[in-house]
Amino acid sequence: MIPEPPPADRRxxxxxxxxxxxxxxxAALLDERNGAPFTVDELAARADVARxxxxxxxxSVDDVVAEVGARVLGEVAADFGASAAAPRDDERDGSLFDELAELLRATDLVAPMAYLTRVLGSEGCAEPSPRVTAMVARTFTDLSERLVVGLSRRHPEADLLDVQLLVASFMSGIMVVHRHWWEATGAADDAASREVWSGLLDHLVERARHGHAAPSDRTS
Known part of the structure; x- marks a missing residue:
């Protein structure tokens, strides 16, 4: 007879x-209502639990919504971290900078960001709401942490501070790129939107690689 798990495990x-x-x-209520708010009572009833x-x-309900967003983008973050920690290919051994840039370019962030826009009720808005901005920031913080861990494992010889600074600079730039992408596309998920995102990401990589010249120098 299989012994019953202890009470603590059952709890x-x-x-x-x-x-x-x-x-x-x-998540189901957000999908059904296209981001329209719902009450704790409605949520409890749908989940079949007590208030x-x-x-x-x-x-709060917002904390639950934040958890939905974290779960939506969590898979992206997990894939991101796994890619960062994958065994190195000696034939394509490049700098940490190049590896990180390649990871960012290969990761589909448009689809989950567009989903969050819809379920958080910000579709059609001229700019991200504070709610969306906070959600994206939370997600990119998670991505940053996973990237630091993954790249540090892959490059044990690298100084941890250098890895953290590199990742932080890229992810701060991603936050800026996200806003420009939103303003240009309305956070849509289509070919045109993805082209805009790709162009902005390339711009970020080049600025990070070569530094930030004064505005007058860019036209010379």
Missing amino acids: AALRQRHRRAIVDAA RTVFNHFS
Whole structure:
């Protein structure tokens, strides 16, 4: 006879199940309502949990929505980190800078960012709302942490501070690029939008590689 798990394990499993149900319910409500707000009571009813259970896991509905966004982009972050930590190919051994630039170019950020725009109710807005900006910042922070860990494992000889500074400079630039992309495309997910994103990303890489000349020098 298989022994029953201890009570602590059962409680942990129940908490995990409740949290997943709440986040799943929030994602479904966001999809159905195109980002329109919903109440804690509506969320609890959809998740089939008590209102108190929602607050046992999250302090507000916005925190639940943030968790949805983190989950949507979490897969991207996980892929990003895994790529950064993949074994090095000696035949294509380049600098940390080149590897990071290649990773950014190869990662599809347009699709998840466009999804967040829709479910957070910002579709058609001229610029990102504070809610979207906070969500993107949270996601890029997660990406940064995973990149630092992955690249440090792949390049144990590299100074950790140098890796952190390199990643931080790129991800700060990505935040700026995200805003310009939004203003140019409305955060759409189509061929034109992806072309704009690619061009802005190339611009970021070149500026990071060669430095930032004074405005008068750019036309000379």
